[in-house]
Amino acid sequence: MGSFVTSRFITYLLGGISSGIVIALVALSLVIIWKSTHVLNFAQGAMGMFATFVGMNLVFKGTNYWLCVLLSLAVGLALGGVTERLLIRPLYGKPEINPIVVMVGFLGVLESAIPSIWHTNLLPVPTPFSQIYYQDHGHTILVSPFVIFQVSLALGIMGGVALLFQYTNLGLKMRAAALAPEVSRLLGVRVNRLLTLGWILSSGVGAMAAVIVSSGQSLAATNMDGIFVSAFIAAAVGGLESPVGAITGGLLIGVTESLILGYWSSNMAPLAGVLVLVASLAIRPQGIFTRNSSRRV
Amino acid sequence: MGRLLTLRHAYPTSSRLVGTVVLAVLCVAITFTLTALDDSKLAGGAAIAIVIVGLSWLIGWSGQVSLGNSGFMAIGAYVTAIWANHHASTPIIFTLLLATACGAVGGLILALPSTRLRGPYLAGMTLAFSFAVAPLALNFPSLTGGSGGLFLNFLSAPRWFQGLFSGSQALIRANAQWTADVAIVVAAVAFFFMANLIHSSTGRAMRLVRDNDVAAELAGVNLQRTRTLAFAISAAYAGLGGSLLTLLTGSVTPQTYSLPLSILLLTLMVLGGIGTLSGAIIGGLIYSYSDNLVSLINKATGINPTSTFGANLKGIVFGVLLIATMLLAPRGIVGMGRRLTSMIKRPARES
Amino acid sequence: MIHVEELSVSYGAVRALRNVTMTAPTGKITAVLGTNGAGKTTLLRTISGLVKPTVGTIHCKSTALVGLATDEIARLGIGHVPEGRGVIAEFTIEENLRLGVLASKVNANEGLERQFELFPVLGERRKQYASTLSGGERQMLAMARALIARPQFLLLDEPSLGLAPQVTADMMRMISSLCQHENLTVLLVEQNAKSALRIAHEAVVLHLGSVIASGAAATIGNDSDLRRYYLGMVQ
Numbered sequence: 061m062g063s064f065v066t067s068r069f070i071t072y073l074l075g076g077i078s079s080g081i082v083i084a085l086v087a088l089s090l091v092i093i094w095k096s097t098h099v100l101n102f103a104q105g106a107m108g109m110f111a112t113f114v115g116m117n118l119v120f121k122g123t124n125y126w127l128c129v130l131l132s133l134a135v136g137l138a139l140g141g142v143t144e145r146l147l148i149r150p151l152y153g154k155p156e157i158n159p160i161v162v163m164v165g166f167l168g169v170l171e172s173a174i175p176s177i178w179h180t181n182l183l184p185v186p187t188p189f190s191q192i193y194y195q196d197h198g199h200t201i202l203v204s205p206f207v208i209f210q211v212s213l214a215l216g217i218m219g220g221v222a223l224l225f226q227y228t229n230l231g232l233k234m235r236a237a238a239l240a241p242e243v244s245r246l247l248g249v250r251v252n253r254l255l256t257l258g259w260i261l262s263s264g265v266g267a268m269a270a271v272i273v274s275s276g277q278s279l280a281a282t283n284m285d286g287i288f289v290s291a292f293i294a295a296a297v298g299g300l301e302s303p304v305g306a307i308t309g310g311l312l313i314g315v316t317e318s319l320i321l322g323y324w325s326s327n328m329a330p331l332a333g334v335l336v337l338v339a340s341l342a343i344r345p346q347g348i349f350t351r352n353s354s355r356r357v
Numbered sequence: 358m359g360r361l362l363t364l365r366h367a368y369p370t371s372s373r374l375v376g377t378v379v380l381a382v383l384c385v386a387i388t389f390t391l392t393a394l395d396d397s398k399l400a401g402g403a404a405i406a407i408v409i410v411g412l413s414w415l416i417g418w419s420g421q422v423s424l425g426n427s428g429f430m431a432i433g434a435y436v437t438a439i440w441a442n443h444h445a446s447t448p449i450i451f452t453l454l455l456a457t458a459c460g461a462v463g464g465l466i467l468a469l470p471s472t473r474l475r476g477p478y479l480a481g482m483t484l485a486f487s488f489a490v491a492p493l494a495l496n497f498p499s500l501t502g503g504s505g506g507l508f509l510n511f512l513s514a515p516r517w518f519q520g521l522f523s524g525s526q527a528l529i530r531a532n533a534q535w536t537a538d539v540a541i542v543v544a545a546v547a548f549f550f551m552a553n554l555i556h557s558s559t560g561r562a563m564r565l566v567r568d569n570d571v572a573a574e575l576a577g578v579n580l581q582r583t584r585t586l587a588f589a590i591s592a593a594y595a596g597l598g599g600s601l602l603t604l605l606t607g608s609v610t611p612q613t614y615s616l617p618l619s620i621l622l623l624t625l626m627v628l629g630g631i632g633t634l635s636g637a638i639i640g641g642l643i644y645s646y647s648d649n650l651v652s653l654i655n656k657a658t659g660i661n662p663t664s665t666f667g668a669n670l671k672g673i674v675f676g677v678l679l680i681a682t683m684l685l686a687p688r689g690i691v692g693m694g695r696r697l698t699s700m701i702k703r704p705a706r707e708s
Numbered sequence: 709m710i711h712v713e714e715l716s717v718s719y720g721a722v723r724a725l726r727n728v729t730m731t732a733p734t735g736k737i738t739a740v741l742g743t744n745g746a747g748k749t750t751l752l753r754t755i756s757g758l759v760k761p762t763v764g765t766i767h768c769k770s771t772a773l774v775g776l777a778t779d780e781i782a783r784l785g786i787g788h789v790p791e792g793r794g795v796i797a798e799f800t801i802e803e804n805l806r807l808g809v810l811a812s813k814v815n816a817n818e819g820l821e822r823q824f825e826l827f828p829v830l831g832e833r834r835k836q837y838a839s840t841l842s843g844g845e846r847q848m849l850a851m852a853r854a855l856i857a858r859p860q861f862l863l864l865d866e867p868s869l870g871l872a873p874q875v876t877a878d879m880m881r882m883i884s885s886l887c888q889h890e891n892l893t894v895l896l897v898e899q900n901a902k903s904a905l906r907i908a909h910e911a912v913v914l915h916l917g918s919v920i921a922s923g924a925a926a927t928i929g930n931d932s933d934l935r936r937y938y939l940g941m942v943q
Contacts, residue, residue, distance in 0.1 A: 164623055164679070165623075167676070172676060176666035285488075286488070
């Protein structure tokens, strides 16, 4: 058993799953926004980092880690709502490219604004969980208490979101607003408000992903850039409408990345997403990406 | 966006040629009157204008959103640097053509998985591609110089041109102006081809595919081929622009052609006006003078340019410009200009 | 009652409704008839706020509807079963019904029970996905979903579309009895003029966006010119 767990492959696999879970989390947040407003939020990672900067910088000043996480969450939620109302709402009904471009612009603004508001701090954000990898007979397993925390938090968030959508009235309304906005309006559902709520929720999830990613390393505006690309690919591979597909895609890319890192070279690791994308296109050349419009019967 | 990009007057090719030559000669004449600094700025602007017009073609005319053009610029740039370092005496035009061809090949490769994708999927796919450039460059350092990048000799003016200059800093002025003139001529040629392309049957086929692919197929247009061609052309232009820029600046690193540049390209294109030739030129000019613009803002608002805020101001300004333009004037400067002229021309028709 | 005054609606250059004036009296069924493209659906969509008119007013009791958001209008007690029914295939029957009641003050479980009494078939299959239902069952679901919030007004857009004659007849009977028992004000858009006129009290005939006839259903139904040219009713 010991040597199985520490075999190179399993080590990389475990490492890949833990990083894949974070990618899956971001992918999930992208799917939420896509399903509700048909916008691909290119600024998702940068928005999450902004929230993280606000909250997690205070850890350096001695504030309790958990309070900082909550603060980051709050900022993330608020930012999502504000962004939808100010930047996205005016664009409903316009060509689909417009919100994409606006979000790309927002990405640019955030990534330039962040370093100008906060001084660069190369210290890693301290976390209450040890980041020392477990050892087994002198071999390193790519799992630490912090990794366990990361994975648990991510799974918890995913579970919470799933429960919200499947079992609550609010979730039902949100699903309806996304699937059939006109019919929902005719039934008295405040669709616009729910679309804003979708953005709020998604942004909160994105902020939590950014917090996870940034804990234990230094805060930089670009922390989430690579993850965003992987998360987008994960969501797309699963079909932008499917949360389960997005999560699976995220895990797949995380594992691929880890294997590339281990068996090939660390330089090529960012290409994992591209590889998975091309591979999935090869398997289903007609496109996994055909958008199925919801059926109204 | 579709409503702007209908065909306006189609001048015959000969008059288009004359017009281009006249414009190019005019621009070259202007470079004689400018300082060396302005000349080098214009040169950069011309190179960027070439990339913008290629991107504008892809997004505006063929309706495919791509965020990967910085990647094709990188291909052109690296090919140029590698070639120039090994074969220093090739004439510029050969290097430029080589880079253009490599860009086109890159475009064909990216088109393979991409042309079936629409909208956001396509945008993400091309974004992923542009992210692949740096890892590839870093992984083959013997070829690409790794993270330090590659350096090459500046473009320098030939003897006969240098002879036109005298006085202080004659060599610097000569070189700067030579680069500007070369860039302008190359841009003129590139724009000429683009103008012809837009008005050709290929251009019409592309617009048809953009607006109504079902109708296009019924009319016998091969969707895949048309879209792939659009990618290849756009990538070729980006490769050319990247090559030119490398010759101007004398270096290329993995960080030069990355996400901020893609965003900047998008901003300049939207600001100028998507799908318009004049918009691309305006975009290039804004690029040339973007630093001037930012220092103007610094002066007006009293921001210290060396503070971290000042250093990042450019990114903030351009990001905000992109958002504002998209929300308020999505057809850019050229679009606003057209709306103004049409309002002036037909006041009687307004009810 | 619902009163429409001088309503004009354009889709770009196309005039879909021209100066339409009509009244749907309280507690009665008013049939809105006419051939394809007459503007019947546009009328209902404008009342529900999905379409903005260029001129004209719509009053429901004493409230002006023009300018209100669609969901606000729905919450005023105006139910609308759209063309094509709008049943959400990805939801179960129960989820579809729940959606109908969430925006109202009606208790969800009570509402469900009442609709299952009215439509026992829906009750039997409450956990099944709406995609598994037949055309007639979907129509039932769409009606139940509109009724569950206890609206005072009901806009029905071509409910007989795609249904077999017997099913249509049953459905019309049910609409008629519901109208009586719940004192509903019903606007019934139909191309199948015959079955609509059987249960309607009043009728309005539209042609190319204009009202060409209105009055008691029996009068409209007996007019041979109307029957032949505008109602598609063979002698």
